[in-house]
Amino acid sequence: MKKKWIAAFMAAAMIMTTLAGCGSSSGTTTDTGSADTETQETADSTDTATGDVTLSLAFHYPEDFYEENIVPIIEEFQKIHPELKEVKFTTLSGTTDEQQVTRLTGGQYEDVILVPSVLLASELPNYFAPLGDATEMASKYYYGDYMQYEGQSYGIPLGIVYEGLLYNKTVLDTYCDGVVPKTLDELYTDLEKCKENGITGIYTNAGSVWTMRYWDNLAITMSGDDDYANKILTDQTPWAEGSSLREADDILADFAKKGYVEPDVVTADQWDSSLTSLGGAKTAFMFTGTWALSQAQEHAEDLGLSADSIGFIPFPYKNDVSSDNKLRMRIAQDLFMGVNKNSENLELAKEFCAFFCENISLALGMNEIMVDGGENQPDLAFLQDLDYVETYTSPAKDAKIQEMAGTAEIDVYSYDGYLLDYVMLPVMNGGEPQYDKLNELWGKNFQ
Amino acid sequence: MTKKEKGKLGSKREWQKRKILILFLTIPMLFLLYFTVYPIITMFYYSFTDWKGSVSPYDFVGIYNYKNIFTTESYRNVFVTAGYYLLAGLLQQVISLFLAVLMNKKLRGSGFFKGVIFFPFIMNGVAVAMAFRMFYQIGGGLDTLMNFAGLGDYIKVWIGDPKTCNFALAFIFLWKNVGYSFLIYLGTMQSISSEYYDAAAIDGAGAWAMFKAITYPNIKMIVGLMATFSIVNSISVFDIPYVLTNGKNGTNSFSTTLIETAFSYNKYGQACAMAICMLLIAAIVMVFKNIVFKEENENTYE
Known part of the structure; x- marks a missing residue:
């Protein structure tokens, strides 16, 4: 009697766990599907609604950097996009690349987020939205084609x-x-x-x-x-x-x-x-x-x-x-920002990502990423005079x-x-x- | 007749009891199955594949991953590293046993000493590693101490030198965990009735004789258990090498290599095989311990 009970219970538990497994995986696929359609809806409706869209941002500088340097960029961006209510900031300062990958695999991550450098390029489309044709991006930004997979670019550099x-x-x-x-x-x-x-x-x-x-x-x-x-x-x-x-x-x-x-x-x-x-x-x-x-x-x-x-x-x-x-000297890429492919405001997030990367470089001690008209660090201007x-x-x-x-x-x-x-x-x-x-x-x- | 009725009533009440038990157990059991058993089974499955992480396709590679653990030089080194920690773990048992015997006597200020000995164990592992980084750095705590003691000529680059690196790290492991085994030993010793000691004292037994004839037989089981723990811990040590050396300079342990293989080189299949291997070693040690100490247990009652 006792044994039978245990057996039945175990069987039920096993079935439930397997079902739970199926449920979650099929759940995510439908989720992403609906998220995509939702994105389009919200993208359309953003023109009428004002001040109710929230984006989230995560990168590797601490909180005080946000107050000082990111808030002004967000305010500038809000002038172009008044529908943006606020950008929530999460710092990745102190997290390792491995932890950042774990966050991505967990599925709950910010709309605009640092791309972990250990991520395989073939994995990029699983987490990030394509930001445009790689060659086109390269003509616009230094290293705009660096985070590419199958001709699409998935990341914009923070600076060079x-x-x-x-x-x-x-x-x-x-x-x-x-x-x-x-x-x-x-x-x-x-x-x-x-x-x-x-x-x-x-x-x-x-x-x-x-x-x-x-x-x-x-x-x-x-x-x-x-x-x-x-x-x-x-x-x-x-x-x-x-x-x-x-x-x-x-x-x-x-x-x-x-x-x-x-x-x-x-x-x-x-x-x-x-x-x-x-x-x-x-x-x-x-x-x-x-x-x-x-x-x-x-x-x-x-x-x-x-x-x-x-x-x-x-x-x-x-x-x-x-x-x-x-003497040759390499202009180097730094870290890259990407856009969450499941973002509820995908188009806005993409625009914000580009805007953010175009404006943050100098504060990070780097040169700006634009091929045409990017500003350089004043301390490094002398390098251009060295023959x-x-x-x-x-x-x-x-x-x-x-x-x-x-x-x-x-x-x-x-x-x-x-x-x-x-x-x-x-x-x-x-x-x-x-x-x-x-x-x-x-x-x-x-x- | 009455007996039968009583039996019926009893079984009804028992059934009621069982129903409550099952109800209360269902949810924790589901959690256990879903968060522990199911991942282990999945991990076992992936350990036979060349899975590269997330949704990428994979192929079955048989026992290739398991073979790799023993044929790749950088993987094999984890067993050498484990040796250092095992040594530290066994030394830790001796030291903590000694301290526990001391503290078991009614010493003045023993509460204070107990606190001091136990304190490192409750400290966060990463914090301990950070503190020791300062201790071992060039011109740090250890160098200062040695200069003070007139041993300045023997100063080395403790972490940088491959000869001293693993000893330095294993010492942290020893220092941190002494408190834990100390507490377990002390707890067990204090449960031994003092009548035995009184009787032995009347018979004129010395401290060593008392330890050999009274204390040790009573804590034998615990000694076995703690030895098992130190073997398992020595294989799975993680925070110390990870924080201090990133597993470089020959200090990679099973856990740091596993993390590196999975997250830096995206060989999740291989990492799963390592995890299963670690699990197997722990299981074998446990079974071995149970066999050895069960027999001795029966002997003591004969």
Whole structure:
């Protein structure tokens, strides 16, 4: 009797759970369907109704940034679209990329939201609404086609930056005879002098992982081929002798070997300590994007130096530099904003997303994204006067790189965390960079 | 006749009781099935596929994912890492047992000491890891202490050096969890009647003899249980390596590797296989513990 009861109960429970599973999945499909139709209805009705539409926005800066810099943008936008009542803000500050993906898979996320950089390009259409034809977007915005899948663009960049070295002028004046390096040899001389004086030459921040992504982009710069990154799709040994990828990584390995980098490269999340170190004249250089310039200047001011003491130069990767043989510097994309494909006010959200990205860049310490008439950071205006520097943008990285990176478990052309495991740590422990191992792992893609 | 009637009445009342029980149990059981059993079954299913996450299509790959765990170098390293935490876990048992024996005596200020020992356990794991980051950093707490003790020459880059990194992290694990096993041991010891100790004292038994003949046999079961926990925990340790090193420098544990495989490399199928593998190890350890300690339990009653 007892057993029968339990059996019946279990059976009922099982049926209910399976049904619950079916119910939820079919539920979501109908939901999305109706959401789409609703969107159109609301888009039509927005012309008549005023002040009752609410949008939500989520990105990675803290709450106080919202009050100061986002609210004015929203007010501007409301002048064009009076039907917009308010934009609710959620900060993603302190959430990891993984957590952001989890939020997306959970299905409850904001109308306009930061696109997590670890998301596969093929996954974009599952969460984000297409914002337009990729080539068209690219003609309008720098890197407008970067977040593309099957010809459609799914993200607009928050701003664009230059990739290069932040440096502390005070350190260079005190220990390096004020030489701001223009060539690779000059950089080495400076780093050696820093080491002799107990100053960290270059703070790599390798433990934070995401801070390493500039090194692979340096390979694109060094190769002279703007589309170099996509060559990895067909290259079975990308780290072969003489390849730009290996040359760029070799510079890093050399720095690590000679002890120019910070002593602890493993401890995670040293971003703030690195800024303090640079601002406080304990570090000479940092290889990053110009978006960090204002942060570093703030740290310098807090530590009693002037904001002027932090400067920016292109990475001097070669020795023969002149106006005929220019130093290339990459204009880099930063993070991207996308639009929730299930947004109740899809059209308005798309417009707001574009408006937001067009206007937020300067506040984030970046240059504006518009190809025509985008404003630059005033601090960086001098770069255009340097006759030995030329800038370039690289075409969108193929979505397949990410998949291949997953197979090989090497996050190449992404966060470049592999550099710590395969290049820096082996060298710092008395070995050689493990390029053969990297080639072998990458070779898994061609088996 | 009366007996039969009584039986009938009883069964009716029992039925009533059972009905209430079932009613009350239904909802929690549904929750349990839907949020625990169902996900595990789904995970088991996905562990045989090359699922890349969300709605993308997938193929069945058989036991390929399971084979990978033992043949891929970076995955295999998790067992080495687990070794360090296991060592710390066993050391933790010895230390907490020792502390519990001390505290079981009527010491002055034992309430204060109990608080101090237990406190690390109730602290948030991430906060503990952050605190230790400052402790281990160059010129941080540990370096200062060593300089003070005149051991300045032995200072290393604790987290950066692959030789010391795992020891440094395992020590945090030990420090944080001592309080937990301490509390369990102390609780069990205090349930032992003091008459035994009084009798032993009259017979002239020393402290060690008392521990060996009275305390230990009474807490044997708990020792086994705590040892099991420390094995399972050493495999699944997560917050310490994740916060301090991102699993770099050879510190990747089962959990950090699993997270990385799933979310950074989008190999959800592989990650599911790892999770199932972790579950299996925990289950095997539990079964093993039950076999070993059940037999001993019977022996004590003979």
